[in-house]
Amino acid sequence: MAKYPCRVCGLEQGIDQWHPPSLAICSCCATEFGLSDRTLEEVRNTRMAWLIEGVGWFKPKDRPESWHSIDDLVKQLKDIPFEWL
DSSP: OOSSBOTTTOOBOSSOSBTTBOOOBOTTTOOBTTTSOSSHHHHHHHHHHHHHTTOOOSSGGGSOTTOOSHHHHHHHHTTSOGGGO
16 A cells, blocks of 8 residues: 555655645646645546546656556556545
8 A cells, every 4th residue: 555645546656745735746647736636526537537538647757667557557546545536
């Protein structure tokens, strides 16, 4: 389980991006922490848009070399905190 996962895509961030909001951008789904993920509705809308657009990486160079399949996506999505589903 990720310690500081993105609320939208589940990617581990390494540090708390929300207390205070960092306004940094997730390298996977392009969520701006503290701006586009403040409410459950915003998180769900952002996630749906990211999924519909094909789950591309905002910064492809940051995608782990082992991240290649739908299984990797599912594993990452499982790290989204329950309260943000």
